[in-house]
Amino acid sequence: MTIDEAASLIRCPAIEGVVATWCELGAGAGTFTVALAGLLAPGSHILAVDRDAAALASLPATHHGVSIERRAADFSAEVTLPVVDGVLMANALHFVRDHVAVLRRLRQVTAQMIVVEYSGRRPGPWVPYPVDLARLRDDARQAGFGTVTGIASRRSAFGGRMYSALAVA
Numbered sequence: 001m002t003i004d005e006a007a008s009l010i011r012c013p014a015i016e017g018v019v020a021t022w023c024e025l026g027a028g029a030g031t032f033t034v035a036l037a038g039l040l041a042p043g044s045h046i047l048a049v050d051r052d053a054a055a056l057a058s059l060p061a062t063h064h065g066v067s068i069e070r071r072a073a074d075f076s077a078e079v080t081l082p083v084v085d086g087v088l089m090a091n092a093l094h095f096v097r098d099h100v101a102v103l104r105r106l107r108q109v110t111a112q113m114i115v116v117e118y119s120g121r122r123p124g125p126w127v128p129y130p131v132d133l134a135r136l137r138d139d140a141r142q143a144g145f146g147t148v149t150g151i152a153s154r155r156s157a158f159g160g161r162m163y164s165a166l167a168v169a
Ligand SMILES: C[S@@+](CC[C@H](N)C(=O)[O-])C[C@H]1O[C@@H](n2cnc3c(N)ncnc32)[C@H](O)[C@@H]1O
Pocket: 025, 026, 027, 028, 029, 030, 031, 032, 049, 050, 051, 052, 055, 073, 074, 075, 076, 077, 089, 090, 091, 092, 095
């Protein structure tokens, strides 16, 4: 996926042109991190978390006037996160079995989340615990995010569709 394609999935008024601090969990090599940085206003800050330090190493320290801090950590464990304006999880929530436990911990540090996930996917090695939009709504509500609104969707090269959604407490 290109950075422009990632940006078109997550573009929404919650981030576009806003000066804010966001955290991205499962940032990987940073396609969505850079897309997010390009949408936020200069002066913003992103904390990019991934257990794969080598993948994080390819992230720039700044993009579009937005500083990007990297942290190698396992987000399914008790990682301590700062209070932030929002959390982005792109293609990452489906790696944890207990979505609600992760979302509850995130609710303690933020009131809004952008999630990018798949619909129409069966469990498999690349998507072990699928979370379609209906499941996300249910899990997010249990975690204290009362409203989940779809942002965009596109056909996935791996089958099904990739969607994005904004969850707000
Ligand atoms: C499919 S990649 C997505 C990367 C990026 N968000 C994107 O969409 O291009 C999933 C990423 O989540 C990370 N990841 C999965 N489970 C994790 C965990 N428990 N803690 C930290 N990172 C995790 C992996 O290391 C990988 O970089």
